[in-house]
Amino acid sequence: xxxxxxxxxxxxxxxxxxxxxxxxxxxxxxxxxxxxxxxxxxxxxxxxxxxxxxxxxxxxxxxxxxxxxxxxxxxxxxxxxxxxxxxxxxxxxxxxxxxxxxxxxxxxxxxxxxxxxxxxxxxxxxxxxxxxxxxxxxxxxxxxxxxxxxxxxxxxxxxxxxxxxxxxxxxxxxxxxxxxxxxxxxxxxxxxxxxxxxxxxxxxxxxxxxxxxxxxxxxxxxxxxxxxxxxxxxxxxxxxxxxxxxxxxxxxxxxxxxxxxxxxxxxxxxxxxxxxxxxxxxxxxxxxxxxxxxxxxxxxxxxxxxxxxxxxxxxxxxxxxxxxxxxxxxxxxxxxxxxxxxxxxxxxxxxxxxxxxxxxxxxxxxxxxxxxxxxxxxxxxxx
Amino acid sequence: xxxxxxxxxxxxxxxxxxxxxxxxxxxxxxxxxxxxxxxxxxxxxxxxxxxxxxxxxxxxxxxxxxxxxxxxxxxxxxxxxxxxxxxxxxxxxxxxxxxxxxxxxxxxxxxxxxxxxxxxxxxxxxxxxxxxxxxxxxxxxxxxxxxxxxxxxxxxxxxxxxxxxxxxxxxxxxxxxxxx
Numbered sequence: 001x002x003x004x005x006x007x008x009x010x011x012x013x014x015x016x017x018x019x020x021x022x023x024x025x026x027x028x029x030x031x032x033x034x035x036x037x038x039x040x041x042x043x044x045x046x047x048x049x050x051x052x053x054x055x056x057x058x059x060x061x062x063x064x065x066x067x068x069x070x071x072x073x074x075x076x077x078x079x080x081x082x083x084x085x086x087x088x089x090x091x092x093x094x095x096x097x098x099x100x101x102x103x104x105x106x107x108x109x110x111x112x113x114x115x116x117x118x119x120x121x122x123x124x125x126x127x128x129x130x131x132x133x134x135x136x137x138x139x140x141x142x143x144x145x146x147x148x149x150x151x152x153x154x155x156x157x158x159x160x161x162x163x164x165x166x167x168x169x170x171x172x173x174x175x176x177x178x179x180x181x182x183x184x185x186x187x188x189x190x191x192x193x194x195x196x197x198x199x200x201x202x203x204x205x206x207x208x209x210x211x212x213x214x215x216x217x218x219x220x221x222x223x224x225x226x227x228x229x230x231x232x233x234x235x236x237x238x239x240x241x242x243x244x245x246x247x248x249x250x251x252x253x254x255x256x257x258x259x260x261x262x263x264x265x266x267x268x269x270x271x272x273x274x275x276x277x278x279x280x281x282x283x284x285x286x287x288x289x290x291x292x293x294x295x296x297x298x299x300x301x302x303x304x305x306x307x308x309x310x311x312x313x314x315x316x317x318x319x320x321x322x323x324x325x326x327x328x329x330x331x332x333x334x335x336x337x338x339x340x341x342x343x344x345x346x347x348x349x350x351x352x353x354x355x356x357x358x359x360x361x362x363x364x365x366x367x368x369x370x371x372x373x374x375x376x377x378x379x380x381x382x383x
Numbered sequence: 384x385x386x387x388x389x390x391x392x393x394x395x396x397x398x399x400x401x402x403x404x405x406x407x408x409x410x411x412x413x414x415x416x417x418x419x420x421x422x423x424x425x426x427x428x429x430x431x432x433x434x435x436x437x438x439x440x441x442x443x444x445x446x447x448x449x450x451x452x453x454x455x456x457x458x459x460x461x462x463x464x465x466x467x468x469x470x471x472x473x474x475x476x477x478x479x480x481x482x483x484x485x486x487x488x489x490x491x492x493x494x495x496x497x498x499x500x501x502x503x504x505x506x507x508x509x510x511x512x513x514x515x516x517x518x519x520x521x522x523x524x525x526x527x528x529x530x531x532x533x534x535x536x537x538x539x540x541x542x543x544x545x546x547x548x549x550x551x552x553x554x555x556x557x558x559x560x561x562x563x
Contacts, residue, residue, distance in 0.1 A: 011412035036426075120426050181447055182405060182420040184412050291445030363423050368446050 007188045014152040014179040015040035015082075018108060018172070019048065020187070021156030022080050026195055027106070028054040029072035029079040031065045033087060036120045037176040038110040041082035062087035066094040066107065073103045074228060076219035078160055082108035085127055086117055088134070095169055096135030097230045099254060102209065102217070104163035104198055106156070108172045110179040111284075113361050122363035123176035125284055125335040131171045132313050138251050140258035142265060143171045143313040145283040149183035155310065161196035162265060166257055167214050173312060175335070177285035177365065210235025210250065213257050258314055266316035269308040272297075273319070276305025278375055279327035279352065281320065281344050283309040285365060286333050292368035293375075302379060312340065317347035324351035329378050333357035333366045353378075386441045388526050389449040392516075393434040393466050394458025394482075396424055399513035402539065403456070404435025406517060410527040410535035411439040419447040432461065439526060454524060455491075456516055457483050458498075475524060477516060494523055501554050511551035518555020529556070 012020070019041050022030070030049060032042045046056045054077075059065040065081045072079040083091065088109045098105055109131065113124035131143045142162050146155045156172055163170040201208065201216035201224060208215050208226055215235070218224040227237040232247045240246035258265065271294065273279065278297075282290055287308040297304035305327065307319055323330060330352045332341040341356040348354060357374050359366050390407065394400040401422045408420030417440045425431030436449045455470045457463035457478045467487065470476060474491045481499040498515040502508060514536065521532050533549060540548045 009412075011409045011418065121424055177421060177447065180422060182408050182418070183444075183447075184417055285447070288446050365446075365448050367448070367450060369450070 007186055007192075009184060009186050011182055012149055012153075012185050013040060013182045014146075014149045014174065015110070016044050017149045017153040017185055018082070018156045018174070018179070019044035021153040022106070022160065023048060023052055023054075024153075024187075024190070024193055024195075025157040025160035026078045026197070027080050027160065028052075028077040029069065030054070030081065031057045031059050031068035031072070031079070032081045032083065033059055033062050033065050035062075035084045035087050037112055037179055038082045038084045038087075038108065040179075041108060041110075062090040063094065066091045066098070066105075069105050069107075070094060070098050070101070070103050073105050074220045076222075078104070078164070080106040080108065080160075082110065084110050084112050084120075085114040085124075088127060088130065092130075092134040096137060096139065098169040099135065099139045099141075100230045101228050102167040102215070102254070103169065104167050104217070105169050106159045106163055106172060107169060108156070108174065111173065111175040113363070119361060119363070121176070122361065123285060123335060123365070124360065125175055125286065126337075126339070126360070127173060128312055128334075128336065128339040131173050138255060140255040141171060141313045142166070142168060142258060143173050143311065145309055145312050146172070146174050146178055147284055147287045147308065147310075148178065149181065150185045151310070152178060153185060153187065157193060157195075161194065164196045164198045165214070166261070166265075167198060167217055168254075168258065173284070175284045176363065207235040209233055209237050210253060213253060213260070262314040262316070263318070265311060266314050267310040268316050268319055269310060270306070270319065272303060272305040273307060273323045274305075274326065276303045276323065276327050277329075278302055278304045278379070279323045279330040280304065280306040280371065280375075281309065281323070281330060281332050281340065282306070282334065283312060283340065284335075286335055289333065289366060289368040289371055293371060296368075296372050296375070300376070300379075302375070304375070309340070315343050315347070317343075320344055320347040321349075321351070324348040327352050329353045329355060331355050331357055331371065331374060331378065333371055335359055335366070388439045388454065389452040390437045390439070390454040390456070390526070391434055391449055391452045391466060391469075392437070392456040392458075393432075393462035394479075395462070396431045396433045398433070398458045399510065400433050400456075400458055401435045403513040403517055404437050406514075406532070406535045406539045407520070407527065408437045408439075409539060410531040411437070413531035413534055414527055416440060417442060417444050419444045421447050432465070434462070434466070454520070454526070456520065458512065458516070460484060477520060477523070479512065479516065494519065496555070496558060498555065501558075502551060505550065505554060506547055511547055514548050514551040515555040518552040519558050520555075521552075522556045522558070
């Protein structure tokens with residue numbers, strides 16, 4: 001998509017919208033390895049990105065793909081890869097490296113049914129905890145969860161903006177349904193889209209890994225004699241692999257720049273949470289059922305409220321706690337065997353009964369009718 | 384056309400049922416409707432069960448999958464057997480006459496379309512059967528406009544097969560007098 005002078009409407013596939021969002025965000029480098037259900041991101045970028053001065057490379061595997069993305073980012077380019085569960089598993093080591101070296105990049109994971117190769121063409125939401133804890137060591141991840149083709153576009157742009165702002169890898173955790181479905185989407189006037197670019201150092205700067213919460217990032221080849229290492233390093237990039245203080249200062253700052261900004265990063269959509277008796281928390285494709293629950297509430301004279309998570313990590317626990325102030329029961333539908341459920345339970349600290357609704361495999365979604373049935377059953381239990 | 388129409392196009396991988404759904408969805412978007420199109424297919428390139436679903440509405444669409452549909456297109460016997468039960472009462476079934484031999488007696492309006500046969504006789508290939516079917520659907524059901532469908536076909540198929548696809552669509556549209 002070239003620069004637009006006015007808003008326009010399209011009928012796009014989710015993966016296509018993701019690729020278009022990346023171009024608008026200023027992505028200039030894509031490296032990836034084909035995998036269902038993420039390949040269309042690479043296919044679309046291979047056609048379009050070169051027209052915008054960008055490069056697309058098919059690497060030998062996913063390990064090399066994220067390696068190339070990290071290198072491109074240090075060469076000054078906004079860079080992205082796209083994969084699914086098996087590839088995301090292979091990338092975990094480099095995600096830790098990107099976090100430790102504060103390398104802005106975007107990793108798109110279109111979830112399918114796992115573990116392992118699982119069901120390649122079928123939807124799943126089983127990578128939620130992997131996106132949070134997949135690499136080793138203490139770290140904090142930023143993970144976004146789109147639920148429409150519109151958001152595949154918008155949240156891809158936001159993923160790039162957050163990566164640049166916080167100098168950290170960002171995961172767009174979508175799913176097969178949202179990625180493969182086609183919907184109407186409106187793209188705004190180019191001037192109405194905010195684009196964030198990383199801070200570059202001034203000539204006198206020499207601390208690229210500390211002092212400031214988010215230090216400036218030099219481009220390799222533009223001077224500054226920058227040393228980049230995944231080993232523990234001080235604010236100037238020198239390795240200190242035995243000193244506890246250097247390690248604490250570094251890792252606490254890296255985690256802190258995400259957790260201290262939780263309220264700015266965490267985003268969600270709410271409906272009637274101030275006065276609800278029943279709450280529902282969901283995300284991604286499963287959350288599309290939430291919009292059909294409202295009329296049930298009116299019919300049954302039950303006040304139903306919902307929270308739809310647009311950011312999974314950092315987890316927006318404050319809003320969940322607010323829901324638990326009035327809701328007696330909170331239902332958590334998701335296409336896995338309980339993942340966000342435990343986060344909701346942890347956040348409410350016993351203030352509400354949290355009930356999981358789960359399904360896996362075959363690409364079958366949890367329907368609004370099934371959630372309604374669970375809610376009715378749950379109401380009987382309470383009264 | 385009512386405010387919301389749900390369509391399932393079903394058959395086997397390789398018959399183009401996913402593409403048919405995409406074309407129908409794109410056409411409805413051209414007509415200014417809200418549309419969600421989803422699909423389900425197997426890991427194999429050909430032969431496994433495949434379906435494509437389209438919801439067309441005047442209002443924004445929440446849940447993207449069809450549950451009870453107004454229109455079922457069946458391009459294979461197994462698809463018909465599996466999906467017939469969720470067709471709404473007084474819904475419409477479009478079944479390929481050649482690949483679907485047995486149609487149970489139902490309250491739905493049944494349209495038998497010789498899509499595969501027409502594709503074979505016109506183009507010496509089965510691959511245009513999906514677009515012949517779309518022609519029949521457009522004429523019989525009036526879910527989307529003819530102009531929007533033609534535009535959507537041209538946008539969705541390769542340059543080399545544009546002419547054949549438009550011809551296949553036109554042939555499908557001409558079938559309207561053969562209702563059973």
